[in-house]
Amino acid sequence: xxxxRPMLAVSGELPIASQEAAWAxxxxxxxxxxxxxxxxxxxRLLSRNDRExxxxxxxxxxxxAGARNMVLDGEVVALDSSGAPDFGRLQxxxxxxxxxxxxxxxxxxxxxxxxxxxxxxxxTLRMPYERRRALLEELALDRGRVRVPPSFPGSAGxxxxxxxEHGLEGVVCKRLDSPYLPGRRSELWVKVxxxxxxxxxxxxxxxxxxxRSGTIGSLLVGVPDAGGLRYVGxxxxxFTEHMLRDLSARMAPLVRPASPFAGVAPEPAHWVEPxxxxxxxxxxxxxxxxxxxxxxRGLKE
DNA sequence: ATCAGTCGTGAATGCTTAAA
DNA sequence: TTTAAGCATTCACGACTGAT
Numbered sequence: 404x405x406x407x408r409p410m411l412a413v414s415g416e417l418p419i420a421s422q423e424a425a426w427a428x429x430x431x432x433x434x435x436x437x438x439x440x441x442x443x444x445x446x447r448l449l450s451r452n453d454r455e456x457x458x459x460x461x462x463x464x465x466x467x468a469g470a471r472n473m474v475l476d477g478e479v480v481a482l483d484s485s486g487a488p489d490f491g492r493l494q495x496x497x498x499x500x501x502x503x504x505x506x507x508x509x510x511x512x513x514x515x516x517x518x519x520x521x522x523x524x525x526x527t528l529r530m531p532y533e534r535r536r537a538l539l540e541e542l543a544l545d546r547g548r549v550r551v552p553p554s555f556p557g558s559a560g561x562x563x564x565x566x567x568e569h570g571l572e573g574v575v576c577k578r579l580d581s582p583y584l585p586g587r588r589s590e591l592w593v594k595v596x597x598x599x600x601x602x603x604x605x606x607x608x609x610x611x612x613x614x615r616s617g618t619i620g621s622l623l624v625g626v627p628d629a630g631g632l633r634y635v636g637x638x639x640x641x642f643t644e645h646m647l648r649d650l651s652a653r654m655a656p657l658v659r660p661a662s663p664f665a666g667v668a669p670e671p672a673h674w675v676e677p678x679x680x681x682x683x684x685x686x687x688x689x690x691x692x693x694x695x696x697x698x699x700r701g702l703k704e
Numbered sequence: 705a706t707c708a709g710t711c712g713t714g715a716a717t718g719c720t721t722a723a724a
Numbered sequence: 725t726t727t728a729a730g731c732a733t734t735c736a737c738g739a740c741t742g743a744t
Contacts, residue, residue, distance in 0.1 A: 414712095435710065451711095495740095498742045639738050696739075698737095
């Protein structure tokens with residue numbers, strides 16, 4: 404059996420209203436991608452890069468083992484107490500090759516199967532999404548820890564609203580006529596993320612390495628609160644070369660010897676007076692109160 | 705303590721293909 | 725033939741955790 408690497412989505416915006424009918428929307432699950440190979444009663448799970456992850460998720464194997472040979476694309480997801488996917492919890496599972504009984508009990512996972520790539524010895528990759536989806540639903544895979552999450556044709560905007568209400572990461576829009584393009588990041592699939600914005604003050608910077616040596620690696624940012632400037636994380640992406648040059652020039656006259664952050668200084672860095680205000684896009688907060696997946700969006704005057 | 709791997713972002717590079 | 729565009733790859737950066 405040939406390995407099939409998962410098809411990837413580009414990030415972008417919702418389809419415009421007049422185009423909605425050509426797309427289906429699915430919820431975006433905040434977990435890890437896994438392709439399931441169900442062949443001759445054996446089940447294997449491989450990561451996005453074809454790494455073996457079967458052993459990490461033993462509780463999924465029995466529920467996946469079916470009579471028919473097939474290859475499924477899906478996402479391994481851990482839920483928080485409210486039932487929403489929680490990537491932070493999954494992180495304690497995803498590197499553990501043979502999880503202990505207690506870990507299995509405290510962080511159970513589900514497999515959300517959202518595509519079928521091969522069935523009964525025949526490839527389904529060239530079928531349009533709509534047909535693969537119908538096939539997937541006919542297979543009636545929902546059993547135990549395996550779910551087939553819903554797909555909503557023609558209503559991406561509404562699905563996004565629901566995702567936002569439930570605190571989900573966003574939606575993935577897929578062209579109804581799209582074939583499955585293994586290993587490709589294609590505009591036929593578009594992920595639309597529910598992102599948050601935060602106004603921050605720049606309190607310092609760390610130098611870059613490699614190609615970024617001689618310039619800024621990341622900015623250390625904070626938000627003012629009662630106790631002073633509260634550190635909220637470093638931002639190392641989102642800049643163009645021009646922005647890096649501009650930021651360096653603006654920070655140069657603001658240099659100061661000590662950290663401007665209240666409380667514990669995050670780590671050694673170059674400190675500046677916190678006078679530059681900027682906007683950061685982020686996906687949420689980590690347990691330690693720092694930004695998750697922050698990206699720089701630009702200075703605010 | 706460091707490395708590597710999961711998720712994410714963007715930019716540069718190099719190869720292939722299409723257009724001028 | 726030369727240039728432009730498109731695509732995949734690589735390398736930066738972030739948080740995080742297990743393995744070594």
